[in-house]
Each structure stands twice: as C-alpha cells, then as structure tokens.
Amino acid sequence: MLFSELLLEWFSVHGRQLPWRNCGNPYHIWVSEVILQQTRVSQGMDYFLRFVEQFPTVEALAAAPLDAVMKSWQGLGYYTRARNLHKAAQLIVNDYGGELPNSYKELLKLPGLGPYAAGAVASFAFHEPVPAIDGNVYRVLARVFGVFDSPGTGAGKKAFYTLCSEVMDHENPHLFNQAIIDFGALQCTPGRPDCAPCPMRGLCYAEANGLQTSLPTKERELKVRPRYFHFIMARWRGDTFIELRQGKDIWHSLYQFPLIETKERVEPEDFTQSEEFQELVGIDCTVTHISEEKRQLLSHQELFIRFYIVELHTLPYALLQDYQRVPIDGVDGYQVPITIANYLAAEEAGEYFRCSSGKMED
DNA sequence: AAGACGGGGTA
DNA sequence: TACCCAGTCTT
Known part of the structure; x- marks a missing residue:
C-alpha cells in the first residue's frame, strides 16, 4: 500500500475532530492556523473558541480595536501573530472585498501567513494540492522516508517540500495534510514513538534502522x-x-x-x-x-x-x-x-x- | 543563515 | 532541566 493510502486509512480511524476542521469557513480555518503556530491544540483551543466568538467574521476582526485583539490573545505568546492577524483582516476587507484569497500564492502575501499556514489554509479551505509542512510533517517524512537533510536549512526545506509534493494525495490534499499532521502529533511523536502498532511498520526507514530518535536531524542549540x-x-x-x-x-x-x-x-x-x-x-x-x-x-x-x-x-x-x-x-x-x-x-x-x-x- | 519572538507540556 | 511544539519575520 502507498504511504498516502496507509495515512488516510489511519486518519479515518484516529483523526481528531476539531471545531475548525471541515467547517467550510475559511476565516475560522485561517484563525486556527495562526493560533496553532508553535502552539499545541490543547493550549490553543479555548483561545480559538473565544476569538471567533468575539470576532465572528473578517469584517468584525478588521473593525475591532487592536487593544481588544491583543487582550483576547493575552497569555498565548508570540504576540506578533495577533497584530498580523488584525492587519491582514483589514487588508482583506480593504483590498480583497472581504473574501479570504483562495490560493496558496495569494495567501502567502498576507502578513503572518508563511509557507506552512498558507499551505494549510489553501488545502483545508480550498482543497488546493499544496504541502502544508510543519514540525510534525518534517518528523514523519524524515523518519518514514529516511531524509537526513535538516529542516533548519534552506536546502532541507526544499527537499521536504519536493518529497511531500510527490507523496501527497493530490485528489484529497485537505485530508492528506490533516492526516500527516495528526499522525505526527499522535502516533509518530517526537520522543519515543509507539512503533509497535504503527501502520507504517515495514515501510518506515527509521523503524527498520532504529533511527527514530535521530530523525529528523536537529540543528544548533540556542543560547539563552x-x-x-x-x-x-x-x-x-x-x-x-x-x-x-x-x-x-x-x-x-x-x-x-x-x-x-x-x-x-x-x-x-x-x-x-x-x-x-x-x-x-x-x-x-x-x-x-x-x-x-x-x-x-x-x-x-x-x-x-x-x-x-x-x-x-x-x-x-x-x-x-x-x-x-x-x-x-x-x-x-x-x-x-x-x-x-x-x-x-x-x-x-x-x-x-x-x-x-x-x-x-x- | 541566524536571531527574535511565549508559554506550556513532556521525559 | 532540556527539548519541543499546527512558524514567521527581520537582519
């Protein structure tokens, strides 16, 4: 079986039901992706629910004072995200007629949306077949396919992007991208992954070679x-x-x-x-x-x-x-x-x- | 390519 | 304690 087939089969059983998934609301999907940058679902969930209740639409967010947006973000960290979200909302209302851009290329132009988030919104909301590569995806791809490039380098990022484009399910990019992220978050975890029941057993390079803890390769340590x-x-x-x-x-x-x-x-x-x-x-x-x-x-x-x-x-x-x-x-x-x-x-x-x-x- | 930017969970 | 997390922007 193909990697993407195994993945989607696993996803149909173990995938998470989340309020912003398959909701058909690009605005909610966008907000959730920004909140979840470098942030766990468990940590961001309450913030998401409060945020979309307080700012139900792009128009409402654009019209809100920045102070109110910052207050809603208090405690979440990476506060530039909140300011960019607010700025992007105003951009969408003023320059895009209040509609979120519906392509990866256009989404990438908005402040606060990088390659990952633009890919996530494009695939989740508009089913565009583009990768959405976060830390989970780097980990899964590195282990399953034995990629030794570091995600921290430009060459490494390119290698992962190319590989992901090749192995993804182009008919169901939204399901594939959600699946590989959930798989990384729940099954192929950073520490000691639970490989015994893993459906990728037999296909996985790291499992075959006992390299689970060595992949993906890591970069320099940081100074405090x-x-x-x-x-x-x-x-x-x-x-x-x-x-x-x-x-x-x-x-x-x-x-x-x-x-x-x-x-x-x-x-x-x-x-x-x-x-x-x-x-x-x-x-x-x-x-x-x-x-x-x-x-x-x-x-x-x-x-x-x-x-x-x-x-x-x-x-x-x-x-x-x-x-x-x-x-x-x-x-x-x-x-x-x-x-x-x-x-x-x-x-x-x-x-x-x-x-x-x-x-x-x- | 490297540094800055939060806060919380986990081994 | 050390590492890592649904990353992005600036220098």
Missing part, C-alpha cells in the same frame, strides 16, 4: 540571554502608572509597570538606592513591598523579575510625563505579559510578597 527586570508599581491616591511597550523587544503592544532593566543581578537594597530608581519615583516616597525574584524562561531569554510597590508622597515628573495614570484595580483590564497578570492575581490574594518595608522577613 539573562535579563534582570525590576517592575515598579508606584501608588498615588489609588492610581498607578503603566506604559505600552513598543519597539522590537519582547511583549510588543502589551502594557507594563514602569520597568528598570539591569545587565546584572541587583539586590533590592542596592536597587532602591540606585540613581535610576530614584530618578523615576523621586526621593519623597516609601518602598512598602519587595517581591521575591520570579524566573521566567523564554526560548532565547531567561528573565529574573522582581516587583516593587512604592507609595508616593509627591508626584514625580518622570512618571507623569512618560506613563499613563490608571486606577490600581483597573490594571487587569489592560493586556499585560503573563508574568504581570500572575502578579496582579497573586497580589490581590496577598500571596506574592514575603518581604516588606525593604526588609526581609525570613
């Missing part, structure tokens, strides 16, 4: 950069101060408390004496709470985060000029990094701090 964040929750008559993050750094378009970053670890006693800190909050204030150091691991960064609560007695110009003044209990209405959302929730429950008045309690 440490960063030290000191967030200042400055209180003034029931209000505090926040700002919208801009620029190319992490958390673009999310809100945060005034932030002072240091290259090295700085202990709280030293930090509150630092010039930078005193310039921000002024001299006439009291540091009432200092949190423990929270550690957050990103793919390329290791963040060490501490929160300071400062009671202001006068209003420093630096805060007034560069930050938005908002009610303290209104902060959770803004889209914020997940670490700040956690802080807000914990602080409300009185759980976050173990030191106060700048002195350690234990």
Whole structure:
C-alpha cells in the first residue's frame, strides 16, 4: 500500500475532530492556523473558541480595536501573530472585498501567513494540492522516508517540500495534510514513538534502522540571554502608572509597570538606592513591598523579575510625563505579559510578597 | 543563515 | 532541566 493510502486509512480511524476542521469557513480555518503556530491544540483551543466568538467574521476582526485583539490573545505568546492577524483582516476587507484569497500564492502575501499556514489554509479551505509542512510533517517524512537533510536549512526545506509534493494525495490534499499532521502529533511523536502498532511498520526507514530518535536531524542549540527586570508599581491616591511597550523587544503592544532593566543581578537594597530608581519615583516616597525574584524562561531569554510597590508622597515628573495614570484595580483590564497578570492575581490574594518595608522577613 | 519572538507540556 | 511544539519575520 502507498504511504498516502496507509495515512488516510489511519486518519479515518484516529483523526481528531476539531471545531475548525471541515467547517467550510475559511476565516475560522485561517484563525486556527495562526493560533496553532508553535502552539499545541490543547493550549490553543479555548483561545480559538473565544476569538471567533468575539470576532465572528473578517469584517468584525478588521473593525475591532487592536487593544481588544491583543487582550483576547493575552497569555498565548508570540504576540506578533495577533497584530498580523488584525492587519491582514483589514487588508482583506480593504483590498480583497472581504473574501479570504483562495490560493496558496495569494495567501502567502498576507502578513503572518508563511509557507506552512498558507499551505494549510489553501488545502483545508480550498482543497488546493499544496504541502502544508510543519514540525510534525518534517518528523514523519524524515523518519518514514529516511531524509537526513535538516529542516533548519534552506536546502532541507526544499527537499521536504519536493518529497511531500510527490507523496501527497493530490485528489484529497485537505485530508492528506490533516492526516500527516495528526499522525505526527499522535502516533509518530517526537520522543519515543509507539512503533509497535504503527501502520507504517515495514515501510518506515527509521523503524527498520532504529533511527527514530535521530530523525529528523536537529540543528544548533540556542543560547539563552539573562535579563534582570525590576517592575515598579508606584501608588498615588489609588492610581498607578503603566506604559505600552513598543519597539522590537519582547511583549510588543502589551502594557507594563514602569520597568528598570539591569545587565546584572541587583539586590533590592542596592536597587532602591540606585540613581535610576530614584530618578523615576523621586526621593519623597516609601518602598512598602519587595517581591521575591520570579524566573521566567523564554526560548532565547531567561528573565529574573522582581516587583516593587512604592507609595508616593509627591508626584514625580518622570512618571507623569512618560506613563499613563490608571486606577490600581483597573490594571487587569489592560493586556499585560503573563508574568504581570500572575502578579496582579497573586497580589490581590496577598500571596506574592514575603518581604516588606525593604526588609526581609525570613 | 541566524536571531527574535511565549508559554506550556513532556521525559 | 532540556527539548519541543499546527512558524514567521527581520537582519
């Protein structure tokens, strides 16, 4: 039996039923593909359901304020996806008459749609026979056909694209692409795949040669950069101060408390004496709470985060000029990094701090 | 080609 | 802890 025949047979038994599958709604398919980039189904499901309920159509998404879209995305990560989704929706309404482009080539032009997502939408929604190659597909193809090219290189990507074009079912591209993705996610898993009951047994190169854990070939390991964040929750008559993050750094378009970053670890006693800190909050204030150091691991960064609560007695110009003044209990209405959302929730429950008045309690 | 970009699950 | 995940964009 052919690879694609085995695959579709497996899919008819084990394939997942998902709300965006075979729904006949290109908009839903598009949204789901963007949400699921580098994100597991279990993690993205609730976000998808909430997103399409809040923004039911391309027009609704295009008309929505970016803030609302970002808020809906809060906690999902890779926030550029949300901004691109919003931008693409406006593009579709303004330049495409409100209809999603129906070809791989045109879809690829939209911001946030790369080769994988364009192929996925083109095949799932419009049945165009193009590959949709994600991490699952690289893994399945590498193992079954014994491909040693690395997906991390340009030549490797091309090799996988060519191979996939050859072995796919051109009559049922939508089923084939869904099937190979599900097969990678459920059967041909990254770690120790469960090869005993696998229908590809006998056909699979990696299984025959015991190379399951060596394929696909992997690339370089990544370096992690440490960063030290000191967030200042400055209180003034029931209000505090926040700002919208801009620029190319992490958390673009999310809100945060005034932030002072240091290259090295700085202990709280030293930090509150630092010039930078005193310039921000002024001299006439009291540091009432200092949190423990929270550690957050990103793919390329290791963040060490501490929160300071400062009671202001006068209003420093630096805060007034560069930050938005908002009610303290209104902060959770803004889209914020997940670490700040956690802080807000914990602080409300009185759980976050173990030191106060700048002195350690234990 | 390499780096940046999140957050969560798994061995 | 280390790796990986329904990737894309910028440099």
